[in-house]
Amino acid sequence: MKMIEAVTDSLPDLDSDKKAKSLFNFGKCRVCKDKATGIHYGVASCEGCKGFFKRSVEKNEKYVCYFGYKCEITPKQRKKCKFCRWKACLAAGMSFEGIKMGRIPKIEKERAKFCTDSLSDEEQDPKMDVDIDVQAKNSPSSNSLSPVPYNGDLVPVKKTYPDLVYFDQPSVKVINSDDFLVSFEIDKLLEPQLERSHLVFSMLRDRCYQLFVQFTEKYEKQYDRALRVLRKLEASLVNENLSKAELWENFVKETSYHTKTSFMYVKQLPGFETIDPNDLITILDMNIFILYGLRVQKLFINGEHYIIHDNNVQFNRNNMYKCFGIDLTNRIMYYHARLNSLNMSNQEISLLIPYVLSSTKSDFVDPDSIRTVNEYYKHALAQEFLVSKRSPTFINQLAQYLSYTVEISNKCRNLQITDS
DNA sequence: GTAGCCTTGATT
DNA sequence: AATCAAGGCTAC
Numbered sequence: 001m002k003m004i005e006a007v008t009d010s011l012p013d014l015d016s017d018k019k020a021k022s023l024f025n026f027g028k029c030r031v032c033k034d035k036a037t038g039i040h041y042g043v044a045s046c047e048g049c050k051g052f053f054k055r056s057v058e059k060n061e062k063y064v065c066y067f068g069y070k071c072e073i074t075p076k077q078r079k080k081c082k083f084c085r086w087k088a089c090l091a092a093g094m095s096f097e098g099i100k101m102g103r104i105p106k107i108e109k110e111r112a113k114f115c116t117d118s119l120s121d122e123e124q125d126p127k128m129d130v131d132i133d134v135q136a137k138n139s140p141s142s143n144s145l146s147p148v149p150y151n152g153d154l155v156p157v158k159k160t161y162p163d164l165v166y167f168d169q170p171s172v173k174v175i176n177s178d179d180f181l182v183s184f185e186i187d188k189l190l191e192p193q194l195e196r197s198h199l200v201f202s203m204l205r206d207r208c209y210q211l212f213v214q215f216t217e218k219y220e221k222q223y224d225r226a227l228r229v230l231r232k233l234e235a236s237l238v239n240e241n242l243s244k245a246e247l248w249e250n251f252v253k254e255t256s257y258h259t260k261t262s263f264m265y266v267k268q269l270p271g272f273e274t275i276d277p278n279d280l281i282t283i284l285d286m287n288i289f290i291l292y293g294l295r296v297q298k299l300f301i302n303g304e305h306y307i308i309h310d311n312n313v314q315f316n317r318n319n320m321y322k323c324f325g326i327d328l329t330n331r332i333m334y335y336h337a338r339l340n341s342l343n344m345s346n347q348e349i350s351l352l353i354p355y356v357l358s359s360t361k362s363d364f365v366d367p368d369s370i371r372t373v374n375e376y377y378k379h380a381l382a383q384e385f386l387v388s389k390r391s392p393t394f395i396n397q398l399a400q401y402l403s404y405t406v407e408i409s410n411k412c413r414n415l416q417i418t419d420s
Numbered sequence: 421g422t423a424g425c426c427t428t429g430a431t432t
Numbered sequence: 433a434a435t436c437a438a439g440g441c442t443a444c
Contacts, residue, residue: 037424046423047422047423047424047425048422048424050423051421052421052422055421055422079421079422082421
């Protein structure tokens with residue numbers, strides 16, 4: 001008997017043959033290239049990606065990529081970046097609208113087989129290389145996804161899932177890209193006639209850059225240090241054992257330093273001396289966080305924060321979590337990642353700052369002066385963008401990214417109230 | 421949280 | 433009845 005049992009047990013081939021007959025080969029998972037176990041949410045996919053998609057939708061997850069928004073999704077690496085995996089799920093065409101219960105009609109099955117086979121034969125990698133524009137939400141035309149699960153008309157092309165859920169689309173504008181684009185066009189058209197203005201603008205440009213260099217001197221040194229750490233020439237400064245209270249104390253000190261030096265800096269910006277001192281304080285107060293972000297922008301590298309606080313403490317993501325909580329930290333990191341992707345020059349940032357500051361809306365004592373200053377910087381910045389050959393897309397993106405700071409600033413203020 | 425396996429119920 | 437995917441369960 002034992003022999004027989006052993007023999008029958010050792011003959012899984014029969015079983016698997018039976019199973020193999022009933023099991024349709026779905027090829028590779030269209031999300032991660034693992035073995036697909038069936039059509040899940042409209043896409044041939046593995047159990048892992050099926051579950052991941054379900055969990056993501058159920059919990060209305062808001063993922064963030066810390067590695068440049070183009071992570072490769074493979075069976076081994078798929079757990080590393082939820083954002084890119086989620087993006088891949090959508091790119092593959094997963095959606096709840098695509099759900100279909102029950103038996104698959106024979107013709108559809110054949111069609112699916114044909115498509116999956118031909119897809120796994122020729123490398124489909126280029127599909128995933130499509131530059132992932134996380135801003136696709138409001139510009140469905142250009143970079144939005146075009147999921148094509150299967151060709152042909154027998155299997156309907158699945159609709160894209162509404163969209164990635166990022167942080168809520170901000171409604172408040174920090175800068176007005178429309179106004180800006182108009183000025184951009186005027187500068188382009190009237191370039192020869194604006195020579196005199198150009199002189200003014202180039203003076204603005206030089207002075208602002210000079211001030212910006214002073215303003216960011218401390219962080220420029222930290223940037224060099226960060227690069228050394230990244231190249232493993234210097235040990236990391238991370239201290240994971242600091243308490244929230246200690247980290248908070250550091251943060252408060254840094255903020256205090258920032259506020260003081262910002263005031264000195266802003267006062268020297270060309271044109272800002274014409275602004276009423278009370279208004280200047282209002283402007284600074286309303287923009288203190290956005291200004292800090294632009295000041296230390298360079299220190300956000302590859303999804304990590306390399307700012308160094310007092311006592312040589314790197315205020316990295318983990319330390320930020322402790323201080324700010326996950327949501328705010330993610331928002332900040334996300335904002336900087338997006339802004340970083342624009343690769344703005346120091347010249348651009350040095351003109352962007354006064355432009356943003358003078359774009360502030362509030363009940364000012366003397367709003368006219370601010371408006372005048374704002375006009376000058378708008379043209380100077382447009383000029384600078386022209387030199388850098390920036391596209392209107394760039395300007396729209398910049399405006400959009402900057403608007404993320406509104407929510408961040410609000411949350412930063414709330415932090416101060418609840419934690420001090 | 422992830423993913424392999426199992427149950428349930430819809431569809432042919 | 434057979435076949436399929438969604439969702440539940442649960443060991444990692």
